[in-house]
Amino acid sequence: MRAMASAAATIEPGARALGRGLSTFFYRRSTFYLLLLLLPPLLWLGTVYLGSLFALLLQSFYAIDEFTATVVPKLTLETYRQLITHPANVDIILRTLAMAIAVTLACAVIAFPIANYMARYASPRMKAFFYVGVMLPMWTSYLVKVYAWRLILAKQGILNWGLTAVGLDGVLETALTTPVIGGPSLASSYLGMFIVFVYMWLPFMILPLAAALERVPQSLIQASADLGARPRQTFWGVVLPLALPGLAAGSVFTFSLTLGDYIIPSVVGAPGYFIGMMVYQQQGTAGNIPLAAAFSVVPIVLIAIYLMLAKRMGAFDAL
């Protein structure tokens, strides 16, 4: 026992000196230290993630053999040709794009009053309440929320009941018989899908918008009022332009999340396909990974275009 203790005592100074030496070494050669820290995460993301993205790109330049239904590992543009020449495929892309734009606009309109109130008017306590109130539904299980909407939108569901109770069921009838957006019930129409999308991504719009609105200096608003602007003018001329970066950040979320989603269109379903569903179906039952890969390149391209447009419009200048 004592021998061990004394052995430990003799080892310790040595280990200590080694520790100090190493510390000094890393402090002096900070590049080496940096590399050592960066290596594991870089290796992981570099191989697993970037490697996968590269594999995706590669697969999209392969094509499936029509007769044997196997993927031919030879570079070709055949799959992309299929993607942009088949009218059905073009329809799917346009339908998804239209939905993403509609959802983004609706989210911006609904999010604004909430973000505006919590960022600029609420007392500190109320502000914390609102932040938690927005964050909780955002983090609540995605699938559970989608499922909840199926219950709400069902034919005998709560929304129908509520509208009938207040005598507005005629409005719903009219909406459902409207061509394009309607359907047999809200749970199987584009209108229902749109509502669910807006609900799901609303917090992603509120939070960046509130962050941007919080940074609007109170003095500018007072100055605007002092110079004789009505509240409405102040809103359009001062508040909105300053909130634009937040609006842009939020819209990137709502736009890209809608483009890539495949759960919502398949659970709250209208008959038409969406990009995400096509990707999922092509890799699964159809076994056509090249076409699935090519389809998933579409949202990447659309998001890149969207970011470029937003940048050109000056959405990120104030950041």
Next chain:
Amino acid sequence: MRYRDWNGASTGQKLAAFAGLAFMHFPVLVIILYAFTTEDRTYEFPPPGLTLHWFEVAFAREDIWAALKLSLTVAAAATALALFLGTLAAFALVRSRFFGKDALTLLFILPIALPGIITGIALLSAIKLANLAPGFWTIVAGHATFCIVIVYNNVIARLRRLPKTWVEASMDLGADGVQTFRHVVLPQIATALLAGGMLAFALSFDEIIVTLFTAGHEKTLPIWFFNELFRPRERPITNVVAVVVIAVTLVPILLAYYLTRPKE
């Protein structure tokens, strides 16, 4: 009247804000309500009666327990991996400046910036090209990839607030790197690590979009749930599981919020 614009919100603005907040919580309440309904085929409202029967039925289902266990294991493994990789990345990038740092930061955020379906199909393409069998580890790999950024964000935010002089002082006083980390840095970032870990856990536990691509024949709880959505019988069981999922994910998220909330 003009003063109203910066002295307080109008009743209309207040009303709109609170209505929006209520709208966001309403579906969760519906889910909880329907876990107690006596009616198991349609989503009739109001429910004809209330019962605890479905909790009993769900409790006895082996497939639910198996899925729950798998999801918890996957989330634990993915969180551990993300904690390790995300913390290293945060330590590396917090104060350093070098060529390509912006590109590197982008690489860390990319997995959650791009839609999940792209991560999913990309991982699947790689799995197919590498002739791997999808299963437990491919799920973990997928989850860890997008959980890294959660840990990274939490830790780097805390490290930025940690004065560099503290570390230097500790070293000047004779502590080595390990001791400095153990007694100076770790106590400062512990809650950030915990918060990041819990958010990553909640994110992984609930993930479906990437998982459906990488799971092969494995059934995590979200996958079980997803399959159940297309089955018309015993629907309230799905609601019971939903209530459990809400509880399992919300507790860590609330804890994470309290651990990282700004202090006055």
